[in-house]
Structure formats: structure tokens, C-alpha cells
Amino acid sequence: MSLVGDLKAASGAAPAEIRGRIRRGEWQRPTAGLAPGYAQANLVVVPREIAYDFLVFCQRNPKPCPLIDVTDPGSPEPAYAAPGADLRTDVPRYRVYRRGEVEAEVTEITRYWRPDLVACLLGCSFTFEAAMRHAGLPVRHIDEGRNVSMYVTSIPCRPAGPFHGPMVVSMRPLSREQIARAVLVTGRYPWAHGAPVHVGDPEKIGIRDLARPEFGDPTRIAPDEVPVFWACGVTPQAVAQAARVDFMITHAPGHMFITDLLDEDLAAG
């Protein structure tokens, strides 16, 4: 197709059309900005044997792990979030883990698929960032064309089975006048991390140096701005890695699954 690689054209396309291009190998780049208005999702694929503990972990930590769909064991179809889609091929880039280590980064996982695998989709910050921008709030890392800053905190997740560890957060700087609006706007989306977990004072949540995020890029903070922290969808991956689960597949950072759900479907109500 002549549109391959044309972000502007792709961004206006419907989710199913974009997933088709991804499936055909025509789009292997990050998905930020594609299909505006539609929710994108984090992917975590685990064997049925540990899926129970993973579901309980998500239930116990809904802010970092807002579950929006779980497939039947062996089925790669997210029947709620995108009927007809195939989670083995419709994500631009995947990471395959064995015992907590990345074994491969691939563009489809057909050869890794097994009848006992369960795919979990979790809401993603793109949803609330779009809402922030609609509300006239700055999203610095987008404005400056960088990845969001992410930090490992001292906030413990509630453990479940082998899954335990600290919450990972993402950070966006805001002026003091913008904080209340940002809380209200993002708090509407409990299935996309919801309201911030912390405002200001990074040391209180175990972050020593804002300039050195554990994941992503550093973010410029203006002198009159406060760092605001949201629970981050990297948390379940970090926790599963730390638990050294035998086998797990996730999306590669930034290469999300594009659902048929509207961002508004991840709102409360």
C-alpha cells in the first residue's frame, strides 16, 4: 500500500484497518497518535497456569493494572476489545520472555502461541493523555517528541502468588494551576490508570533523581512546575519479570494494541 509509513494518513484510519496493516507487516513502529479517539492497550500474555495469580494481581492493583479484556485460554481473539482481531499478529512489536529475561523481540508471535496461553489487555496512558490535551493541558513528552519518564517507586503493589514488587509510575510536569484540572480529567478513566497517585515530592515515593528515569526519557520540568505521577502499565511487566515467570509475552514499549473501544469506554459510568 502506498500509505505505508504515512503516520498522518494512518492516524485517520479505523482501528481494524490499522490492525490489518500491522498484521501484513506494513507498520512496525510505535502506535502513538494512531486511531485517535480509540483506546490502545498494553498486552501481557501468560500461561493459564499462572494467569489466575496474574488476574488477582490486577484486581489488587487496579491503578497500574486496569484489565480491559482477557481472552479464553488458547484464543488470540480479544472478543470484547476488538472482535475478529488476532493478538498473535496485530501488535507491531512483541517481547518474548523466558524466566524473566527477554529472549526475542519479534513482529508476530504465531510460532510462540500455545493452547494454554491467555492474553490480557490493560488500559494505557494514551487514553488519559488525549483527554488532557483535549482539556488544554500540556503533555510535555509528547510536545517535545520524547518518551514519557517512568520511575520505580517505593509504593508496594499488593502481591498475588509469585507477583510482587513496586509500582512503576509515569511523570508529567504541570503548573500548580493545572493540577486540579489534570486530576479531574484523568480521574474519569479508571480503566486507563485514572487520577494521579502522587503530586510533587518525588522522594516521598522513593524517586531519588527525576533526571534519571528507570524507563523512557528524561522530561524537562520548568521552574514553576510540579512533577505529577500516574500509575504506569509497565508495572505488571516489571513485576512478572521480577517474578521470573517461566514464559510471558508482552508488547514492546510504545508498540501497543489498538482496540475498537473508544477512549470513553475506559471511563467510569
Next chain:
Amino acid sequence: MSLVGDLKAASGAAPAEIRGRIRRGEWQRPTAGLAPGYAQANLVVVPREIAYDFLVFCQRNPKPCPLIDVTDPGSPEPAYAAPGADLRTDVPRYRVYRRGEVEAEVTEITRYWRPDLVACLLGCSFTFEAAMRHAGLPVRHIDEGRNVSMYVTSIPCRPAGPFHGPMVVSMRPLSREQIARAVLVTGRYPWAHGAPVHVGDPEKIGIRDLARPEFGDPTRIAPDEVPVFWACGVTPQAVAQAARVDFMITHAPGHMFITDLLDEDLAAG
């Protein structure tokens, strides 16, 4: 204790104190009105073997089945919702089911407890009814001292494993001027059924006769009022009964578990 049976006194007590009385057999009646401000919860206890499918069912149907806590297998302690509580003794009345039939109604389940049992707590309509009353909205069945009207609808739940069936809803009549406020007030609590699933027109959701609810009492509807329907926590019990699960324990209707969580802990944000 001299306070036994004294609702007024009990209602001012802290959750742990009320649970203590229930544990000692001093309170075996419905819990409506006790510990105002604290969230009460539906209880569903199932063997670990089918708990996975039940968790997926709850994930797929968050409006009727808002999970607020899941115990570790064999543990009767809801470590998040009420640390130190014992779900075998701290509910005033239980129902024990075998293959979908009620086998016993009892005031404690110690003798039924097994190392493979998992207890799930689900948010309850008492939370949003309290919010409605705080907002000056009528809750007719409370005002008239009756049980809420509940109906089996034609709205299908999304199935998971053996669990499938229609959504059960509860109904509260409101004037047309009150509908928007009721939607906004209850929509704040996604972990307590959230906003209504339907406003008016019972036939559209398969309800033939409002005067004949499947569960609870009929509710008086004034000529200028509209029936408003919320997803109901009876749904998972009805679905588990229909699936004829081998073994299940629930609270008896109206005899809820009183958590340490504030109603506000079941709000979005």
C-alpha cells in the same frame, strides 16, 4: 451485650466492632443502615478450581460484578477490605449451595471451610444508595421499608467458562428531573455498580411486569416517575446457580459483609 439488636446504637459503631458482634452471634439480621459511610459487600466463595473462570466473569461484567477483594486460596481474611476479619464468621447469614441448589442457610461457615476456597467480595448498591440520599434523591424502597425490586433482564452477561446468563438489575423510580443527578452521583462509584444501565422502558431490557420482580419486593412508582435500572450484585449468584457449580457459598440476601473501606474507596479516581 446490652446493645444486641439495637440498630441505632450498632449503626454508629465501627466496622470491626460490628463484625465482632456478628462473629459472636449477637447480630444475625440484615446489615442495611449499619456502619454508615463504610462500604458493605456481596460475598461469593468458590473453589479455586473454578475461581479463575469466576474472576474472568467479573472482569468481563464489571457493572454487575465489581470485584473489590479476593482472598488467597484457603485464607478467610480479606486483607485489603478488612484486615483481621474472618469471612467464615463475620457475615450474619450465609447460603451454602451444592450443584446450584441451596443446601443450607447458616450463621457461620467454619465447618464448610476448605483449603481450596477463595472468597470474593463485590461492591454493593448500599454505597450508591447512600450517595443518592446524601444528594437529596429518593430511594423509594428504603423510604418505604421494603427490599429493592430486582429483575432478570434480556441483557446477556459476557460468558466465562461455565458462567453465563442474563444480567440482573435493581430498580429505583425517579422523576425526570432527578435522572441526570442520579446518573452523575452513582456514576462516581464504578466499584459499586456505577451509573444505571437503563433508564425507562423496561420492555427494552426484557422486563414484562414491573409489579412482579423476580427478587425482592414490588416498588411503588408514582405517575410522573420513570423506572431507572442499575446492574445488581445478585447477578453473579444467579449465574453461578444456573451454571450449577458444584459448591459455592454466598451471603444471604441483605446480610452483607461490612468492610473497613469507605464508600469513597469504591469511587473512581
